[in-house]
Amino acid sequence: MSGASEIIQPAYSNPTSQTLADLLATRGLDATTIIAIRNTLHPADMSSDFRTIEDVAQANALQMLDRMQDGPRIAHESLVLSFAAIDEDRARLTAFRRFLMRREGIVPGDIVYDYDAAHLLHSFIARATTPVFYDAFDEAGMDDLIGKLIVRWPAPLDHDIRNASDPAIIAIA
Secondary structure (H helix, E strand, O other), rough: OOOOOOOOOOOOOOOOEHHHHHHHHHOOOOOHHEEEEEEOOOOHHHHOOOOOHHHHHHHHOHHOOEEEEEOOOOOOOEEEEEEEEEEOOOEEEEEEEEEEOOOOOOHHHHOOOOOHHHHHHHHHHOOOOEEEEEEEEOOOOOOOOOOOOOEEOOOOOOOOEEEOOOOOEEOOO
């Protein structure tokens, strides 16, 4: 027995923090053309099934949550990096997709018929001033970092949609 302990490295290691924009550039992606969104669970959307954003993720409803926006907050055909809040200012990458805005009030079938997440849809519609829904299609280039990349999201945290070129979004792990 060697007595040496095994060091387990995270799947994505970033020993020196870099901006999200710099990370995207190393992958040939132009951060100025990409939106970053930090998803949290709105207090009005909480229920016995969905107490935290982690509950939403475990129910496979996270990918629909950011596709429901109060107003046209994301331009049609935008490339979107979706993050889920981990704690106060950190967020984990959950998807890289292209968003296509639907006409006002038209809900995608996969959201309407997701019975496990119906409470999220109904709560969102009840609280939203202008419910806007998006179709989303996976994009290549970040697959290996989904679920692994963690960023530090800048204050104020309620600015949950930012350009990925924002120098204050820092890749930390």
